[in-house]
Amino acid sequence: MVSLYDLSLAELTGFCAELGERPFRARQLYAWLYGKGENDFARMTDVPAAAREKLAARAHAKGLALRDALASKDGQTVKYLYGTDDGNFIETVFMKYKDRNSVCVSTQAGCRMGCKFCASGKLGLVRDLAPSEMALQVILSEREAGARTKNIVLMGIGEPLDNFDNVKKFIENFTDDHGRDLSRRAITLSSCGLVPGIERLAAELPQVNLAVSLHAPNDELRQEIMPVTKRYGVKAVVEAARKHYEATRRRPTFEYALIAGFNDGPEHARELAALLRGLNCLVNLIPLNGEGGGENGGENGGENARRGSGIGTTERFREALGQRHIPATVRRSLGADIDAACGQLRLRQERVPRGDQYA
Ligand code: SAH
Numbered sequence: 164m165v166s167l168y169d170l171s172l173a174e175l176t177g178f179c180a181e182l183g184e185r186p187f188r189a190r191q192l193y194a195w196l197y198g199k200g201e202n203d204f205a206r207m208t209d210v211p212a213a214a215r216e217k218l219a220a221r222a223h224a225k226g227l228a229l230r231d232a233l234a235s236k237d238g239q240t241v242k243y244l245y246g247t248d249d250g251n252f253i254e255t256v257f258m259k260y261k262d263r264n265s266v267c268v269s270t271q272a273g274c275r276m277g278c279k280f281c282a283s284g285k286l287g288l289v290r291d292l293a294p295s296e297m298a299l300q301v302i303l304s305e306r307e308a309g310a311r312t313k314n315i316v317l318m319g320i321g322e323p324l325d326n327f328d329n330v331k332k333f334i335e336n337f338t339d340d341h342g343r344d345l346s347r348r349a350i351t352l353s354s355c356g357l358v359p360g361i362e363r364l365a366a367e368l369p370q371v372n373l374a375v376s377l378h379a380p381n382d383e384l385r386q387e388i389m390p391v392t393k394r395y396g397v398k399a400v401v402e403a404a405r406k407h408y409e410a411t412r413r414r415p416t417f418e419y420a421l422i423a424g425f426n427d428g429p430e431h432a433r434e435l436a437a438l439l440r441g442l443n444c445l446v447n448l449i450p451l452n453g454e455g456g457g458e459n460g461g462e463n464g465g466e467n468a469r470r471g472s473g474i475g476t477t478e479r480f481r482e483a484l485g486q487r488h489i490p491a492t493v494r495r496s497l498g499a500d501i502d503a504a505c506g507q508l509r510l511r512q513e514r515v516p517r518g519d520q521y522a
Pocket residue numbers: 278280281282317318319320321322323353354355356374375376418420449450451452453455456505506507
């Protein structure tokens with residue numbers, strides 16, 4: 164059985180040919196799958212019953228089942244928990260803003276990057292998600308939310324550049340003008356800084372926006388919270404972002420979670436400004452969300468617990484960057500009351516074997 168959401172339009176056309184259907188049929192199906200967001204063949208009313216039967220014998224468009232939904236008190240954010248066919252759990256967040264909606268998509272079941280403050284990687288990587296599993300997160304969440312989105316952020320569970328081929332196919336399908344015809348400029352991919360992946364992103368998906376999770380201005384500090392720094396140091400990551408900008412002319416964002424007493428002092432702001440000098444970028448300051456993922460996670464309290472910086476410190480940090488001509492914004496944290504804020508999406512299932520993980 165093949166999931167139609169795993170096929171490009173060209174592949175779907177080939178598949179339809181095998182079933183004795185014309186290319187027209189593939190375009191029609193593609194419009195149903197992406198344009199209308201319909202994943203049940205029985206409801207594709209203008210596809211003849213005989214064609215639907217042939218399809219159903221060899222293919223499906225399912226693969227995720229909604230297991231739970233949790234809305235924030237203000238109703239702006241809803242987190243959906245989905246079960247995959249092989250029993251993994253992944254999460255998707257639908258955010259309703261006044262002027263636009265946005266959906267935050269998971270790209271892996273678990274994550275092997277092991278960032279200490281992030282809950283998503285606590286169990287290591289279980290497996291990559293298929294393009295169909297990313298597409299269905301958007302399709303099913305829109306259906307549940309009763310709203311459409313034009314914006315997709317790849318900032319859920321997982322490291323998108325560690326699953327490049329599947330992420331690319333998902334983006335290509337969603338932005339195909341026979342599908343949803345979404346603008347690639349409305350898609351943002353967030354990475355912990357895998358340099359070869361950033362290079363591929365610039366070359367192969369140049370309109371997609373890049374966000375880099377930096378969180379520290381030097382290797383020494385960053386290594387303490389992000390093991391991936393051993394592989395790619397901050398200078399190399401910033402250089403990759405610079406090249407990405409030069410190739411794409413899309414302004415990169417650097418995410419920086421402010422951790423009290425760790426990376427939020429005036430000296431850190433100075434060092435960060437020096438690191439980013441001359442690069443057309445935006446720094447997005449994120450208040451560290453609670454429940455931390457690491458061994459010193461905030462939920463455990465204790466002396467070493469990581470806590471987010473206060474409003475005053477955050478504002479001073481932002482100003483210190485601004486004075487040095489580095490524009491910075493403070494991210495609105497939506498959904499903290501439902502554990503849907505950054506870094507709080509995690510596998511719920513306790514018995515998942517510990518997967519592959521950076522030390
Ligand atoms: N792996 C990708 C995308 C997923 S994380 C990446 O690293 O960018 C999405 C964002 O949430 C990242 O910037 C991540 O560093 C941040 N994040 C993780 N845990 C957090 C926490 N506890 N508080 C605030 N931000 C957090």
